[in-house]
Amino acid sequence: MTAQAMVAEFDDIAAWTAEAVEHLGDQHAIPAACRGSASPTALAWLAEACELSAGTRLLDVGAGTGGPAAWAAKRFGVRPILLDPMPAAGRAASRLFGLPVLTADGQRIPLRADAVDVAWCLGVLCTVEDKAAVLREIHRVLVPHAxxxxxxxxxxRPITDPPDGNYFPMQSxxxxxxxxCGFDLVEQTERPAAVPLSWTRRAQEVTALISARYRTHPAYTLASQQDTRLTDLFDHGHLSLQLLHAVKR
Ligand SMILES: C[S@@+](CC[C@H](N)C(=O)[O-])C[C@H]1O[C@@H](n2cnc3c(N)ncnc32)[C@H](O)[C@@H]1O
Structure with a gap:
């Protein structure tokens, strides 16, 4: 992804999200901080598939503002470690949730081998050109059979004109x-469509406040253009959101 588009989408918006949540209240934090299109139903599917439980060391690679990891900590008592290359995203995650954050690239994870029990990587691979480098690093830091x-x-189908910096893989x-990269695919399902209104309402209130404050900002315009193109591809059936559970061999 180009530096400019990436900073707009994942750094500027992250900082504005934390600011808006602080204004609207803590109950907005998790829905607003799930930027990879995770929903409670999607997260519950992943949590059950990965058999999360209290004390599980969960590494969230490309954690962004930290909504999914915070949800897992709250619902399952896991011990998350967040990793994201965008400094403002990491700052927003620690401001909102007080979770530990590594500001690093998923292609070079600053953890020793066998350091974590489970890894999540949500909405990230399509923004990374060298997906194998990220998957190999995740494989290295996971315990066996994790x-x-x-x-x-x-x-x-191949997308010839994706939003700037997106590299959508095909299924095969x-x-x-x-x-x-050393993983066995166990299961896959389309992301459940149903999202409770209470969740979407809180996310939308944060989005509306950000828009009211920043809609004339160049980064906001850039992020909105990316979003419009992405929505168009979904609406025409060229893209779908899939949940996958894989296990380290
Ligand atoms: C669509 S957001 C998803 C954020 C979060 N996983 C979620 O579901 O809310 C994609 C995230 O991937 C991060 N990212 C992009 N390239 C990355 C890389 N090479 N390694 C780790 N994270 C990366 C971005 O900074 C951004 O926070």
Whole structure:
């Protein structure tokens, strides 16, 4: 992804999200901080598939503002470690949830081998050109036979004009990649469509406040353009959101 588009989408918006949540209240934090299109139903599917439980060391690679990891900590008592290359996203996550954050690239995870019990990587692989490098690093830091939960935007056909900096894998490519990087795919399902209104309402209130405050900001315009293009691809059936559970061989 180009530096400018990435900073707009994942750094500027993250900082504005934390600011808006602080204004609107803590109950807005998790829905607003799930930026990979995770929903409570999607997160519950991943949590059950990965058999999260109290004390599980969960590494969230590309954690963004930290909504999914915070949800897992609250619901299952896991011990999350967040990793994201965007400094403002990490600052927003620690401001909102007080969780530990590593500001680093998923291609070079600053953890020793066998350091974590489960990894999540939600809405991230489509923004990374070298997906194998990220998957190999996740494989290295997981304990043997550990679970990997993925949320991936998959292309039904090659997308010739994706939003800036997106590299959507096709199904066969993703399956081959997981295998080549040492993971067995256990299960896959389309992200459940149903999202409770109480969740969408809180996320939308945060979005509306950000828009009211920043809609004339160049980063807001850039992020909105990316979003419009993405929505268009979903609406035309070229993209779908898939949940995957894989296990380290
Ligand atoms: C669509 S957001 C998803 C954020 C979060 N996983 C969620 O579901 O709310 C994608 C995230 O991937 C991060 N990202 C992009 N390239 C990355 C890389 N090479 N390694 C780790 N994270 C990366 C971005 O900074 C951004 O926070």
């Amino acid at each position: 679970s990997l939960g993925l949320l991936v935007v998959i292309a039904a 490519e993703l399956v081959d990649l997981l295998d080549a």
